[in-house]
Amino acid sequence: MFPTLSFWLYIFFSFNFSQKTVTYALGNKTDNLALLKFKESISNDPNGILASWNSSTHFCKWHGITCSPMHQRVTELNLAGNQLHGTISPHVGNLSFLRNPNLGNNSLSGKIPHELGRLFRLQRLFLTNNSMTGEIPTNLTGCYNLEGLDLNGNNLIGKIPIGINNLQKLQILRTSNNNLTGEIPTFIGNLSSLTILSIALNYLEGNIPYEICSLKNLTIIAVVSNKLSGTFPSCLYNMSSLTIISAAENKFNGSLPSNMFKTLSNLQYFAIGGNELSGPIPISIANASAIEALDLGYQANLVGNVPSLGKLQDLRWLSLGSNNLGDNSTKDLEFLKSLTNCSKLQVVSIYSNNFGGNLPNSVGNLSSQLTRLYVGDNQISGKIPAELGNLIGLIVLSMKLNHFEGMIPNTFGKFDKIQKLELNGNKLSGEVPFVIGNLSQLYHLSIRDNMFEGNIPSSIGNCQKLQYLDLSQNILRGNIPLEIFSLSFLSNLLNLSKNSLSGSLPREVGMLKSIDRIDVSDNHLSGDIPETIGECVGLEYLFLQGNSFNGTIPLSLTSLKGLQYLDLSRNRLSGLIPSVLQNISVLEHLNISFNMLEGNVPKEGVFGNVSGLVVTGNNKLCGGISKLHLQPCPIKGMKPTKHCNLRLIVVIVSVVLILLIVSIILTICWMRKRNKKQNSHSPTVDSIAKVSYQDLHQGTDGFSARNLVGSGSFGSVYKGNLVSEDKVVAIKVLNLKKKGAHKSFIVECNALKNIRHRNLVKILTCCSSTDYKGQEFKALVFEYMNNGSLEQWLHPGTVDVENQRMLDLDQRLNIIIDIAFVLHYLHHECEQSVLHCDIKPSNVLLDDDMVARVSDFGIAKLVSAINNTSHKETSTIGIKGTVGYAPPEYGMGSEVSTYGDMYSFGILMLEMLTGRRPIDKMFEDGQNLHVFVDISFPNNLIQILDPHLVPTRDEEATIECGNIGTFPSIVEKCLVSLFRIGLACSVESPKERMNIVDVTRELSIIKKAFLSGGHTSG
Template identity: 35%
Template sequence: MLTRLLSLSLFLLLASAATNETDQEALLQIKDLISEDPLGVLSSWNRSLHFCHWHGVRCSRRHQRVAVLDLSALKLEGSVSPHIGNLTFLRAIFLENNSFHGTIPEEISRLLHLRYLLLQDNAFQDLGVTLPNLRGFYGGGNKFSGPFPTLDKNYISGNIPQEFGNLYNLGALYLSENMLEGSIPQSIGKLSNLQGLRIYKCSISGQIPLSIGNMTRLSVLDLGGNMLQGSIPVTLSNISSLEELNLGDNLLSGTIPEQVFGLSSLIILYLHQNHLTGQLPHQVGSLKNIGKFTIAANKLTGEIPKSLGDCVVLELLYMQDNLFEGTIPSSFKQLKGIQDLFMSYNNLSGHIPSFLGELPFIKNLILSHNMFEGEVPTNGVFRNITAFSVVGNVKLCGGIQALELPTCSQEIPENKNKAVLIRRILIPLGIIIPVFLLLACLWAILSRIRGSTKEIPSELSLQIQHLKLSYAELFQATDGFCSTNLIGEGSFSSVYQGNLDSANKIVAIKVLNLQKPGARSSFLAECEALRNLRHRNLVKIITSCSSIDLKGSEFKALVFEYMPNGTLHNWLHPSSSEQQQNGDSLNLVQRLSIAIDVASALDYLQHQCETPIAHCDIKPSNILLDKELCAYIGDFGLATVCSTTTAQSNHLQTCSIGIKGTIGYVAPEYGMGGEATVQGDVYSYGILLLEMFTGKGPTNSMFTVNSSLHNYVQTTLTDQVLQIVDPQIRLQMEDENETKANCKYSVSTLENGLRSLFQVGLLCSAESPKERMDIRDVIVELHAVRGALLRA
């Protein structure tokens, strides 16, 4: 046995020596291709000294392998050896401010642990490598050509450098879902050979540069999901090859230039969720190849141009949440390929055209909340209650029985005697109404006995790919609501993971416990709240089910998209099994991004909805995380639509309800009988923010009657900020300090960033509602903190 142990130890020792030898040889090969070393810094690179002590080399503590290669600003000249790809533990390469030339070796693509690559101010000529895990890339001041490295969905930070304009031969530039800031440089217009530009869902602001019209070979331009302001540049009309244009979800204003609609090559045009005004130009009919067109959530006015019907290959048309008026053009009967037509929340009037029901491929027709009148058609799509919505049009009548609209009355000749008319109307009503009430009661009883499934009327459920699910299907999806599929429990419900065979997808099924007082009102409140809410950081509902279970009892459930990363609470306070399963905890940037996501959703509820909505239960267990750790607010069971109080003493958004929420997160004024307000949600958010960065919940045992999480942070904020931060964040910082790239957070930068975060949390959780921050200001502050940390 001893012999085996000695053999194993010798084997491990030799293996370690072999891998270390690989690193040493790779470094010597790198030295061989450096032709000029005027400062003599590479003289230490010899076999008489362990390579971990060579100038510019930093090794990992555990494995003694090269983790950082830092040769920045040493006046070195030469090329980069392909042997750099043998430094398999390498996490950061700093070669900036030298005279390196030639190509970046393809072998760098083998460095799966590489996170930071700084190459600026050299003479490199080619960058044709794939860097899937890169977090930081700086390459200005070179002469790069060829394809740009794949950088999507990383943590690239800082401004888009002006030097990108020097990459004349660049064919595609994809920087989506990063943490960029600042504006798009005018120099980007020099990329005349660029065919694809995606800077989607970053934090860039400013105006779209006019020079972007010089990129005449572009086929894809995706700038959606940012904070771009100003008008849509007319110069876009120069890009005659453009097929996809996404400017949606920004802050653009002004009118839509009619010249943009001259781009007949466009297949996709997204302009939704901006501040665009004016009329939709009639030139829109020139988009002969357009398949997807979204202008929803703007402030567009006037009538819908008849020429829009000339876009005969349209499949998706979103026009909701605008100020359109007039009737639906008869030319829409030409849209034979339309599948989704959303026109809700406008001022459209007149009769609903029956030809809409004859469109052969239409799946979702949303006409709700307009001023339509008259009879609802019953042909085609109008036969399927799950495929169309006309709610909120109070002058409609007729239609299929499921709409429960009044019967359309026929006009009565004026020359009829009024007394005769009264007798003819009132006498039959005296007989019909009691009979109708009796039949209604019988129908309700029979429906309960049969256990029929009835969908709760919900505009939201009609605006998505709606699934009509029965109790039996939900029972099967959860293996009989088995405890092994239970993923969460709340005050009025249990949440199960389910596998829907019919849709081939995993979902979260929230089953109401109707035996608990308040459960039914919670269910109705959540349905009402989710019916019209649409935001990328609000949980997405799939359908609802109201039925009878196997015991004959009433059954109600909501079905949501499944969030594979569970709740924020489970990440902040994991059980031992969860800690083992997840492994890593949330780092500083991830927590900050989650905080921004939640604040963005609250901003939508408080400032962007027609009437403000108070969620009333903001806490970590109601924050859900998807596979990318994007955050979604869930559980709207306590949500309430608010009204505006215009008293001069304050301008609070209030809603009359009893005390709601969870202990520790509930605003103090609620306990004194105060009305619930959206400022109450800000208080809960403040507590959430303090918890995210201290790791301590408001009901932690360390807090007694005379202390609280708010007071704990406030008393230690000035000079002990690093001591109150979550230990998991500190451990990650210490681990990451092994590389210069992550050591960039100086103590002062880190302290200032955390101090700002805690200050925001304290201001949000102030005792007086009038002293709390507006959630819009919170978002600005958090973006500033994230920008400062990433710039460091």
């Protein structure tokens, strides 16, 4: 009988099903093997996300794997942001059903496998922010279904491959922030589906090909920071689909077409600054009603008036700086009135143009969201409008280098958020207003080169965050207020030069420990130069010339190991030149001319460099190097016949004095040795005001667990209230059952009672008594720090991610500087040097202002120099710090030293920058935090940087779309410098480690550069 239709259908489906079963089985095995090969190529998986990739579960249930429900084949591979190290296995090319692999934000290296070209089902390939090298594979033509290719943030080289020409479905092409060269290929115009083209931050040259204008769906074109030249294709201005045009920092020339914005109705971001464009700003800009950011700055060639911008109601960022706009007329700034309609405006920069006329009062009606206003370096005149004080959201106000006159309006006192205020280089007069003290967030104040008079207001002492203060070139008079020297953050500059200040330079100047530059030159100051100037350990430039200082040159200047430039000229200094000045190795310029100095001029150090030394105008100086052409110092001859008896008397008296001095020294040494021997077995605590056990018991609710805030090697720390101190305190209760706890108590008391520094936790009192059970009890009472320890900020350990407290880069930099200054103080400024021996995050506390305070001196070493040898008073035997932070030589029995503290400091820096503990479980087989950083430094910082410091997506978009603020490059330089210091401090060889003097100097330079880039203290 002829088979029925049902029979044939049965045979067909049965055969087809069996074939598919075999195919799927083989496919499953292929995918499983390919994934295991991928796992083998991963050398480091710090988060353990590949732990689930084992035979106990089906690979479709492995972390990051998505399979198709029907075929059970791998369709998605999502392992983004897991800090994976290693390479991409070519076996990934066997995942034939793979559509969306996302391996972005890892630390993968090596070349992109050519085998990926076999994945014809591939739709999106994301390898963003890795360390991939080599060229972009040429055989991606096989991935004809590819819609998104994101290779941003790698180290790829070569040209954009011609193979991309065949990817007709490609919608997103991102190759920014690599090392690509050559020209933008014309075949880009064939990618008809392309919507996003981002090839910024490379080394591409030549013109933008006009073929790009055939991409009718293009919404974003980002070519910022390349070497592109020629004219910007005018055809792009006719593409209504464009929302972002980012072409800043290239070499484009020509002018902007007058009607260019008539068709760009959807444009949100137009950044073409930093090129060589000329001509006027097109009036048609008013049609770009959707625009949010307009960057035409740093061209130097744009001219004419700025058209009305009032219709741009979504405008947030306006940058027109560094051009030649305006013609110094009264109508130049009329466009500012139109900006009052832009209620979302945050940044306005018209800096360095040719704008004239008065600043209109309507400027006070600008957006309440305005945070930065730059109008400096123009020809603006008249009084500063009092209405400007309405902009209470301002963080930066720069009005320098204009012709403003009159007084600073008192309404400036309303700027309670302002951090940077520049009024220098104008014609302002009157007194510096007392309301300047209301600006509590101010870190940079410059009013130099004006005509201010009267006294410096004492209220300036309220600006406790000031780091840069320049009041020079005015007519200020009176004494220097002591409040200036209480500005503990003042680190970049104190410039009071070219005024009429009188009185002395107060000895409180020594409180400015971290100041980099002091200039009080050309005033009417008198009296001695205070010895306390030597306490300004961060000082590099000191200008005291043109005053009436008398007395001698203070010997304490030799404490300024980083001093590079010293000018004491045109004063009334007398006496000898201290020969120890030649020991300041970095001193490059010394001007001591026109004083009343006498005697021999040294010959070493700066005194041996005639180009850096000025000694003229001191008629009684002699000697020195021959190039100074000074008279030789006279040798006084004596006639032996007349003075032989006198000589004999002098010799006898000298011998007697010498014998007497030797006798006294020997007696003192013998007595010290005897006292030390008597006291070696019974250490005593120097007198410190004590509290009773009852006080502490009551203040902590019986040492309740709810008041326990931490524990350490020798005891526990409780939060408590003391009636006697009327404050919240931290109480460290010693566990006296621990070996060495008694000695730790003694050493910590004796260490802390004699040292004073703003970055040290202050000891308030102590308790040495018995508890209610009659057992011995010892405790130390400290200031309580509300913000806890650095450990808690770096490693919060809470599941409530949204509420975690995180430190930004500026805060971390400030904390690093604080700790460095403490170590400088302990190692070099204490009468008896102190080795901390346990620098780590849990021993760094943070006060209400996030200022770091170093604590826990329980294992500190007191070092005294006797006969040029070091003697250490040790708190306990066998304890030399904490694992991970203690230097390797301590584990081999070496003596504690300043080198050891520097190692701990270096590791702490690396921990703050990477967010990784030195005892992280990822460190094995000889690897440690130093090696982990060193491998990726400096080319792949993104791979080792704490993820909380990595720019967010919004910030990445800003970089991709023009990098308007230029902040990322400054941040990168800052990070590179910080990592370099951390590595230099934590090298294995102790004597090769960076010393704390160089560290503090370098950190001051980093902080200065960081601030100059517009970053502010948190």
